[in-house]
Amino acid sequence: MTARTSSETARVIPEATVARLPVYLRALTALADAGIRTCSSEDLATAAGVNSAKLRKDLSYLGSYGTRGVGYDVDYLRYQIAREIGVTQDWPVVIVGIGNLGHALASYSGFRSRGFRVVALLDADPERHEEVVAGVAVRPFDDLDAIAHEHAVAIGVIATPAAAAQDVADRMVAAGITSILNFAPAVISVPDGVDVRKVDLSIELQILAYHEQRKAHEHARDEVAAAMGGEA
Amino acid sequence: MTARTSSETARVIPEATVARLPVYLRALTALADAGIRTCSSEDLATAAGVNSAKLRKDLSYLGSYGTRGVGYDVDYLRYQIAREIGVTQDWPVVIVGIGNLGHALASYSGFRSRGFRVVALLDADPERHEEVVAGVAVRPFDDLDAIAHEHAVAIGVIATPAAAAQDVADRMVAAGITSILNFAPAVISVPDGVDVRKVDLSIELQILAYHEQRKAHEHARDEVAAAMGGEA
CATH class of the missing domain: 1.10.10.10 (Winged helix-like DNA-binding domain superfamily/Winged helix DNA-binding domain)
Structure with a gap:
């Protein structure tokens, strides 16, 4: 064949x-x-x-x-x-790390409208286990494996501090998760066959800064031209 | 000339x-x-x-x-x-809307390390005006104009609910802000000369979903080939 x-x-x-x-x-x-x-x-x-x-x-x-x-x-x-x-189908997602960013992500309307269904919120801190965010209860991080299998979770979101990110990624991979969205300010390594995308919230700000800098240069050039009495 | x-x-x-x-x-x-x-x-x-x-x-x-x-x-x-x-220079930034996402952005280490200095956190809700996030006090939204001029703010970040985003953008433009990073799930319009970038936190998830879908297709094809006894 x-x-x-x-x-x-x-x-x-x-x-x-x-x-x-x-x-x-x-x-x-x-x-x-x-x-x-x-x-x-x-x-x-x-x-x-x-x-x-x-x-x-x-x-x-x-x-x-x-x-x-x-x-x-x-x-x-x-x-x-x-x-x-692939967003015409339903994608079960888990979010690990329910600090401010995890809260914001759990409540983010843009996920649900795109077919991403947050099936679980996990945090290692027992003090968070009483919380319910956007209708979903926060559960212990150790439940990851059971939840990933129960809901056939393919995509995991890491919203922990940097120090925890690699450990969370390892546990996600062990639980059969094959795509990871990493918001933690840390580079994580994963085996072949697992996709990782890293979100850097400052990238868009840097693109704006580039244009701000250009605007400032153009403005300065225009002022020099005006002072010299020149025409464009 | x-x-x-x-x-x-x-x-x-x-x-x-x-x-x-x-x-x-x-x-x-x-x-x-x-x-x-x-x-x-x-x-x-x-x-x-x-x-x-x-x-x-x-x-x-x-x-x-x-x-x-x-x-x-x-x-x-x-x-x-x-x-x-342009990130070798210092960029004063204001963040408007100090809910979960605004908190997360205010605490985000990636901004400071790239030259973006959060000079003010603004929120319309008086109940938030007692808060201090990452060393910066939350102040009334009406202070925007004074703060923007005092710190020569060129870049504003909108982290409000969708309904407030256009009004915030209008006030930013009136205060002389010429670059806006919009996290609110709303399209905002601004005059020529003002740059807007919209962050959609679900975009990276959608890219992962595309690859997940491909992986699932390839897996299904491999299974069919195996069942047919075929070789690759």
Whole structure:
């Protein structure tokens, strides 16, 4: 039996496109919420903050090309992207570490609306075990293994201090969790086959800082030009 | 006076590269923390999760090419990137909305280590005005204008519920703030010249879901192949 290039296995979407699909989904949801039923690639590109050539290229990986003169059907494109990402199905998620960030994540409406269902909140601190956050009780960290198996949890979220992150990741992997979202300010190592994504809340601030710096430079240049009486 | 293409004005860095610079900076910081002084573009690309050709292209915009056979000097490249982003300078930041997420952001060590100094925490709720979070007192939202001018705040962070976000953004713009990081699950509109970046905490989860779905498909295909007695 030779390797066959089926339409399913061949269609590998570049990682950069994968990372933009949720952004398109968010933009389409905003358009739909505003009552917009169809949109041009330019409209959608503007809403998503990318250029429209890149958008069209990205959507072509999904076999989605829009209709000339009409554009994209907002609802249908939302469905196509959601299906491609996998968020049309239900993803049980556990959150470990129920400090301020864990609280915020447990209450975050954006998870549920995307198919992520928080099935358990875990914390090593017994003082937190009385708490109920967004309708979910905080349970001992040692329950991780039982909960992961009971709910077939594939995705774990680490919101602990840095020092605890590697231990939590090891326990998640041992419990069969194969995707980890790490909010802790620590690099964690995991075996092959386990995906980790690290969230750094300062990255977006750094991008803003870059633009602030440019604005300041341009402003200074304009002032110099004005002082010299020059024209642009 | 004709428009002149000076080395400074000509060097416009593509937006996608700008978005990756903080990721390189984080990877370089991790290498430095591990005691690594020089690294190849492959090492750095792996640590940053991009391919090495893209990394070299990105760094070429900074005029940074490494040394053949030696690679990049970790500390110097950190400095170059930090300077390019603008995080070698101090950025006063205000956070509005001191619920769970605002608390988590106020305590987030990753801001301070990147040059972002939280100069004020503001909340409309008088019950929060007694609180001190990470050494900073929570003050009334109405103090925004005075604080923004006193500290020359250029960057504001919105961590309020969705319903309050647009009003907060309007007040920030009126107070002279020209960059806004929006954590509220709401789209806000601002005048030209003001940059907004919206953080969606579910985006990284969606990227993980995409890979989980692929892993599940591959596993199912392997099982079918095994049941058919086929070889890969």
